[in-house]
Amino acid sequence: MPSFHWWRTVFWLIPAISVYTIVLGALSLASMAVDRRGRLAHGCARTWAWLILVTTGVRTSARGVEQVDRRAPYVFVSNHQSIYDIPVLFVLLPLQLRIIAKASLGRFPVLGWHLRWTGHLLVDRARAGAGALRQVARLMRRGHSLIVFPEGTRSRDGRLGRFRRGLFLLAIEAGLPVVPVAVSGTRHVMRKGMLTTRPGDVELVVHPPLRTDGLKRADAPALAERVRGIIASTVAELEGRAGVRPAGRGGDAASEGKAACA
Secondary structure: OOOHHHHHHHHHHHHHHHHHHHHHHHHHHHHOOOOOOOHHHHHHHHHHHHHHHHHHOEEEEEEOHHHOOOOOOOEEEEOOOOOOHHHHHHHHOOOOEEEEEEHHHHHOOOHHHHHHHOOOEEEOHHHOHHHHHHHHHHHHHHOOEEEEOOOOOOOOOOOOOOOOOHHHHHHHHHOOOEEEEEEEOHHHHOOOOOOOOOOEEEEEEEOOOEOOOOOOHHHHHHHHHHHHHHHHHHHHHHHHOOOOOOOOOOOOHHHHHHHHOO
């Protein structure tokens, strides 16, 4: 028999998120007529993310955010526990953020249109190389940062998988600093392969940026392992005290509402 959380997800959360997506997606597309840099559209995306966290009952905290310059572009490299990682990152990182998504997502109504027209990287993996690099260069010129999940898939138990090195090669060739980011707790909010969400505590740790200028293509594997080591040790620390940590140095999702709309 389905649990309370399954009924809550199917009959309350999914319809609510559908409304958020349609309304804020339409607003983000309309905003591009007056703001081609996509800042208003990103404000809509942050509001969308905040509403999802509040509706689900996700309480968030963050530390280390002050180590990044809000005016500079970065490649934020994060572990991947849940589809909730993206809303958490959008709410807690106060920068203009863009993601790498499959090119096929661009065909989806509203969501795909938002991704395509607001500067996110829609990549055809068969022809990703030069095209992706050109798109990253455009992000740099606009002062936007990129979020990547080099594991390529979500972790069921919180332990990190292998990191794909191509993303680090992209950062080196673009000359962008790499920022390791550890996320803990989202896998308990929505587990991989399950259509059930639960309220929960999520913590984000942002590490100091690692410069890539002076690095060569051959340095990408070592950079990938260095970043993976930083994130893995932080996640292990956070997961080791899961369930006893306070909800928030950075407050809960509701306390981020004003920032999410900025």
